[in-house]
Amino acid sequence: xxxxSSSSTTDYVVIGGGSAGCVxxxxxxxxxxxxxxxxxxPPDNHPFIHIPATFVRIIGSHRSFMYKSEPEPGIGGxxxxxxxxxxxxxxxxxxxxxxxxGQAEDYDTWRDLGCPGWGxxxxxxxxxxxxxxxxxSGEFHGARGRLKVSDLTHTHPLTHAFLHAAQEAGxxxxxxxxGRNQSGIGLxxxxxxxxRRGSTxxxxxxxxxxxxxxTLRTGCEVTRIILENGAAVGxxxxxxxxxxxxxxxxxxxxxxxxxxxxxxxxxxGIGPGAELVRHGIEVQxxxxxxxxxxxxxxxxxxxxxxxxxxSLLGEDKGLRAVRHGLQYLCSRSGLLTSNVVESGGFIDTAxxxxxxxxxxxxxxxxxxxxxxxxxxxxxTINPCVLRPTSRGKVSLRSADPSAPIVxxxxxxxxxxxxxxxxxxxxxxxxILRQDSLRELGLxxxxxGGPDELSFEALAAHxxxxxxxxxxxxxxxxxxxxxxDAMAVVDTRLRVSGVARLRVADASIMPTLVSGNxxxxxxxxxxxxxxxxxxxx
Ligand SMILES: Cc1cc2nc3c(=O)[nH]c(=O)nc-3n(C[C@H](O)[C@H](O)[C@H](O)COP(=O)(O)OP(=O)(O)OC[C@H]3O[C@@H](n4cnc5c(N)ncnc54)[C@H](O)[C@@H]3O)c2cc1C
Numbered sequence: 001x002x003x004x005s006s007s008s009t010t011d012y013v014v015i016g017g018g019s020a021g022c023v024x025x026x027x028x029x030x031x032x033x034x035x036x037x038x039x040x041x042p043p044d045n046h047p048f049i050h051i052p053a054t055f056v057r058i059i060g061s062h063r064s065f066m067y068k069s070e071p072e073p074g075i076g077g078x079x080x081x082x083x084x085x086x087x088x089x090x091x092x093x094x095x096x097x098x099x100x101x102g103q104a105e106d107y108d109t110w111r112d113l114g115c116p117g118w119g120x121x122x123x124x125x126x127x128x129x130x131x132x133x134x135x136x137s138g139e140f141h142g143a144r145g146r147l148k149v150s151d152l153t154h155t156h157p158l159t160h161a162f163l164h165a166a167q168e169a170g171x172x173x174x175x176x177x178x179g180r181n182q183s184g185i186g187l188x189x190x191x192x193x194x195x196r197r198g199s200t201x202x203x204x205x206x207x208x209x210x211x212x213x214x215t216l217r218t219g220c221e222v223t224r225i226i227l228e229n230g231a232a233v234g235x236x237x238x239x240x241x242x243x244x245x246x247x248x249x250x251x252x253x254x255x256x257x258x259x260x261x262x263x264x265x266x267x268x269g270i271g272p273g274a275e276l277v278r279h280g281i282e283v284q285x286x287x288x289x290x291x292x293x294x295x296x297x298x299x300x301x302x303x304x305x306x307x308x309x310x311s312l313l314g315e316d317k318g319l320r321a322v323r324h325g326l327q328y329l330c331s332r333s334g335l336l337t338s339n340v341v342e343s344g345g346f347i348d349t350a351x352x353x354x355x356x357x358x359x360x361x362x363x364x365x366x367x368x369x370x371x372x373x374x375x376x377x378x379x380t381i382n383p384c385v386l387r388p389t390s391r392g393k394v395s396l397r398s399a400d401p402s403a404p405i406v407x408x409x410x411x412x413x414x415x416x417x418x419x420x421x422x423x424x425x426x427x428x429x430x431i432l433r434q435d436s437l438r439e440l441g442l443x444x445x446x447x448g449g450p451d452e453l454s455f456e457a458l459a460a461h462x463x464x465x466x467x468x469x470x471x472x473x474x475x476x477x478x479x480x481x482x483x484d485a486m487a488v489v490d491t492r493l494r495v496s497g498v499a500r501l502r503v504a505d506a507s508i509m510p511t512l513v514s515g516n517x518x519x520x521x522x523x524x525x526x527x528x529x530x531x532x533x534x535x536x
Contacts, residue, residue: 016256018090020525022200027529029208041086063087074412089199097190102513114480148193158363164436185345195332225268231499258472262291289486294392295512297469299384300462302428304442312364349423357424368467383424476507504528
């Protein structure tokens with residue numbers, strides 16, 4: 001590789017132009033700071049990113065990382081694909097756009113785990129400030145924020161059949177999962193606006209895209225944070241086969257996601273000392289928590305199949321696809337405005353007074369990222385464990401930045417998680433048996449069998465089909481760094497013992513929130529910008 005001696009200087013470097021990185025960049029530039037934003041992936045200029053229903057075509061393309069886990073002991077030794085965004089907007093450019101914040105208790109738990117200032121009362125104003133909700137406002141919602149949130153304008157008939165069936169099974173309808181009470185089933189609101197995806201690249205970054213204060217570089221892989229005398233002074237990156245450096249006057253902000261962020265810290269000598277030494281990396285800061293505490297939402301679908309042509313199967317083919325495309329082009333309406341995963345809900349399967357399972361519903365039979373289409377009409381009712389107790393790990397395979405990381409999620413390795421998943425499967429099977437789905441000819445394909453299946457049979461089904469809901473978090477967790485050796489960042493998101501370096505993405509979550517993770521990540525990024533712009 002050619003080494004360029006070029007070394008520019010900027011106020012801040014933001015590493016990774018994903019959900020969080022785009023937010024922080026916009027906030028800093030808006031405040032008059034110069035920012036260099038380095039993103040390894042290409043620009044977000046593919047139409048399938050912006051048309052809501054077509055995001056599934058981006059997953060698996062060069063705009064996504066397809067991380068592969070090690071064989072997973074909790075799921076019979078299978079490996080799982082864990083996709084992540086790899087383009088401007090990151091996950092917010094390839095995700096299912098569901099807008100969920102989690103439960104108030106999630107943030108109160110963070111507060112009580114050594115993160116004062118991160119309780120629900122502290123974060124709610126930030127959620128509201130970032131939210132531009134087209135329907136809701138008031139105590140729990142913001143109408144004027146940058147992150148556009150809207151109701152779906154197109155919903156599939158099977159979605160409504162599910163909503164009816166869930167009510168018949170006893171679950172109440174909830175028209176606001178982000179209000180006072182998360183419990184119940186209903187339609188998701190999505191981060192979309194006027195029939196288009198509202199990624200953070202679109203809603204935040206684009207606002208400052210032409211500012212002379214912004215240096216935006218895509219196709220740049222950051223390989224190391226440059227440290228001098230215990231402080232971050234710049235980053236090393238490569239682009240088009242050439243190595244470059246950029247120096248900072250103020251700080252480096254790392255937002256490469258829950259897999260990319262710990263990887264880059266470790267490559268820079270910040271991480272578990274013994275492991276770094278094993279890879280021949282000079283230890284700059286021995287931080288054993290880097291890469292630990294991996295958490296993800298794991299689901300095990302219940303499939304209902306029917307002979308009737310009532311699902312999305314075939315809608316992306318031939319004349320029907322042309323019709324949907326024309327409708328979208330002419331009037332920004334129809335199937336292509338849908339996020340496909342239109343409905344679901346939150347249920348309390350343990351009677352604890354707090355939902356412990358989230359359901360995502362797709363009006364089609366869908367498997368995991370790498371599985372082939374099933375070729376039949378049907379519905380997928382997907383329960384996931386909201387607050388997993390299993391913990392995994394991200395570690396380096398070698399000191400070579402191009403080497404794939406070692407991803408050991410350890411999903412379903414606690415009895416508690418398996419029991420919660422089984423109760424979720426039972427609830428979804430019950431919903432599938434209600435009249436509103438039954439009268440469409442839907443019968444259970446998987447797990448299949450009699451109404452009453454044993455715990456062991458359902459657990460076996462869960463382990464056989466378990467897949468990620470794409471919410472990896474926690475690998476650089478926030479905490480009380482003075483007393484907690486495993487905490488990586490403090491409550492102002494500063495990396496413990498390393499000056500001028502912050503982490504501000506999904507990796508800092510001490511525990512996984514009870515819901516989808518994009519809105520919480522945007523909240524974290526907004527707070528990071530607040531901390532940078534108003535130093536303590
Ligand atoms: C398929 C899928 C569906 C999802 N569905 C939903 C949903 O419906 N609702 C929801 O709330 N959440 C959803 N999520 C999760 C949500 O999108 C993520 O939690 C969120 O995007 C995480 O944001 P982040 O900033 O931590 O990381 P990311 O958004 O992943 O950003 C990290 C960025 O850093 C870049 N990067 C990594 N390494 C380097 C490097 N060395 N140099 C330069 N750049 C680098 C990456 O390319 C990426 O752009 C989904 C995620 C996926 C993948």
